[in-house]
Amino acid sequence: MPELPDVEGFRRILAEHGRGRRIDGVEVADPGVLRGVTVPRLRRALTGRRLAEPERHGKWLLARTDGPSFLLHFGMTGRLVPAAPGDPPHPHDRVTFTLEGERRLRYRxxxxxxxxxxxTSDADLDEVLGGQGPDALTVDRAALDRLLEGRRARVKAVLIDQSVLAGLGNLLGDEILWRARVDPARPARDLDTGERDRLADALRGVLRDAVRAGCVPARPSWLTGHRDAPDPVCPRCGGPLSRDRIAGRSTTWCPHCQAGRPPARRTTGRAARP
Structure with missing residues (x-):
């Protein structure tokens, strides 16, 4: 699922291939991906407009032009793909932007x-982005304290709540908590000073490395590199990983490294399937 690092990668693709270029055409192969706008209106609004510097907030990509803007959200399987004029369309290409210089960008x-x-206005942007929390890349230790303060929800649920902190999804949430040695089921308000210090450090470090990679990398030294194995083990201690559901999402953690979870909720040995 695209998370903040992936969308930052898509922002860079849009900047490299689109910034300063005129939109010569908008081809919609599947109107099912359009939200609140018809195909004719989208074409009228964007054709002939010149793309400006793109922006990102959390998992949203904001494509500004010298007129209206458009926003892309990639859901679970979306991508932004540059294409040459002769490249055949992919079955999942939903919208294709033809740019001056015969460049193409495809929303797949x-x-x-x-x-x-x-x-078409700041009010439209606020309607989409106004309910989002601060972008996770901008959050320092003091801001993290404010976000966690008084929240009874489990810390994993808080981290992946886009209205609290924009950009983190399931993979990043688990990776950050594993790095910080914090139990994902702990109430956010109960984290002590040391846990919050480690959480802030892990948030910065994981995002820095993931943004550099353009994704949440499945490296052997990362939890992400082990979570989908049939019998996953912790890359730090070698013990078995556990799985459960928090906030409706599959959650992977190490019951040894991330101590503090109530024993009744533990699944050790062969990991249970979500």
Whole structure:
């Protein structure tokens, strides 16, 4: 699932291939990815407009032009793909932008859980982004304290709540908590000073490395590199990993390194399937 590092990679693709270029055409192969805008209106609004510097907030990519803007959300399977004029379309290419210089950018998405929105005013942008928390890349220790303060919800649930902190998904949430040695089921408000210190450090470090990679990398030294194994083990202590559901999402953690979870909720040995 695309998370903040992936969308930052898509922002760079849009900047490299689109910034300063005129949109010569908008081809919509599947209107099912358009949210609140028709195909004719989207074409009228964007054709002939010149793309400006793109922005990102959390998992949202904001494509500004010299007129209206459009926003892309990639859901679980979305991507932004540059294409040459002769490249054949992919079955999951939903919208293709033809840019001056015969460049093309394709919004590709298999499951179509999110899509593209048109914003003609600041009010339109605020309607989409106004409910988002601060972008996770901008959060320091003091800001993290404010976000966690008084929250009874489990810390994993808080981290992946986009209205609290924008950009973190399931993989990043688990990776950050594993790095910080924090039990994902702990109430956020109960974390002590040391846990919050480690959480802030892990948030910065994981995001820095993941943004550099353009994804949440499945490295052997990362929890992400082990979570989908049939019998996953912790890359730090070698013990068995456990799985459960928190906030409706599959959660992977090490019961040894991330101590503090109530024993009744532990699944050790062969990991249970979500």
């Amino acid at each position: 998405d298999q499951r179509k859980l999110q899509g593209l929105r048109l914003a």
